[in-house]
Amino acid sequence: MNYRHTFHAGNHADVLKHAALLELCDALCAKPAPLFALDTHAGRGLYFLNDPQAQRTQEAQGGIGRFDGATAPAPLRRYLSAIAACRRAHGLQSYPGSPWLLAHALRAQDRIACCELQPDEATELRSRVGDDPRVGVHQRDGYAAMRALLPPRVGDERFNRGLVLIDPPYEAQLAEYDEAFSALREAMGRWPQATYALWYPIKTRRALQSMYRRAATIPARSVMVAELLVRRDDSPLRMNGSGLLLLNAPWKFDERLRALLPALTQALGEDAGAGWRMDWLKAPE
Template sequence: MNYRHAFHAGNHADVLKHVVLLAILDALVRKDTPCFVLDTHAGRGHYPLDRGEALRTDEAAGGIGRLFPITRGLPPAVARYRALIQKANPDGRLHHYPGSPLLAAQVLRGQDRLACCELQVEEAEALRSLFAGDRRVGVHARDGYGAIKALTPPQEKRGVVLIDPPYENQLAEFDAVRKALAEGLARWPQGCFALWYPIKDARVLKPVFRRMATLPAKSILRAELVVHGGDSPLRMNGSGMLVFNVPWQLDMALAPALPWLARELGEAGAHSRVDWLKQPE
């Protein structure tokens, strides 16, 4: 696998993914009972934006770079996300971007657990260094799909599995994703599963959604943010999240956030949607 998230840290896809993830986590920690988070493709957890790979692509400029200067009028879910980015940049200048493991660790409480899976040796070592001394966090240098079978169901009854693969195999990746989701939902039927996916040519995703909708989840929510108008298979025009076993009122938290993000991050033709592939029973 050649993918390195450092080239893409803080872009519009990260913004969507992390706004949704934080809304899920906030819903989970409202209850006192402990919860478990599994990040199947965790990366290194923390990325500098002012040097190295991120500076070469400058993708963050079209994502968090546009949002960070905005301090008023943000929808609550976006304000929550921006506050944690501010925490990583206390001097008010955007130098660092926290990945999903670090964002999750900042939300979780002492009774909660986080398991991070990362196959790339250097990335896994960076994660171990980042969380050294944090007994809540376990770092596993292993395949994230296999970890869904190995690490679920957890001893905690509640929690979320974040699945964020690199999609180097393009649409073929969805076959592996669906197999892992079917395994996870069978083993942990009350668990929440959140899948990120890229949007290039939106038409090719229609059969993917039909297949995903047949999985045995109690509810399935789709949240999409498209920042480039048109369908071009040569670039990532947007991205989406499918959430299985949706936390209560997640749709209400995201409904005002995504159109606002489309306006702030998008070009002509930008749009968003929050809708149900499977309504709650």
């Protein structure tokens, strides 16, 4: 695998993914019982937008860069306050990855496992979050970790509630769904009460129709999609938006998305094709 997220840190897909991730953490933390979070494709945990690789693509300018000096609309204040906290700790050019955000949003009684297969990225991740006693870093395949680490147990403690974030690089493009869905089905059998979030890119929506049909058959209590388009989804050559497939979303989480997604569309949209979608593929009973 050759993917390096540094090229894409802070882009519009990160903004959607990370804003929704924080909302998921807050919704799950509304109950006092401890949580376990598994980040299957964690990356290095912290990025710097003045890194030569990030500067080469300038993707952050169409994502987090849109908020520089702007007044934050209410639905985005939670996300932007987390970015501000990261920058107070690590400098104005820093941008947090999902491991940093999970550690920021979750509580002392919660536990986090972060998986990263690439040795250099895993080493960097350990340097960023390894001193946090709540966080375990595993240099291993994230899909295999879903089979090995679920249901979660840390010492003598078992966790009935939690979150699994699956954020693969899609180097195999649509073939990635075969492995992701196989791991999701097995994980649901092991830990059916958890919330699962699978991020996916959108180039042309028609290419995703098969994924939607397959997702609706997963034996979860509910299946929903939350999507953000920053431009028309009419080109297979670039990422025009992205989405999250959510299994067992927290109660009334759709209300949070209906506030968040229009605010993101207004902030990040690039042309008349920009828009958002929140839809149930399998509504809760």
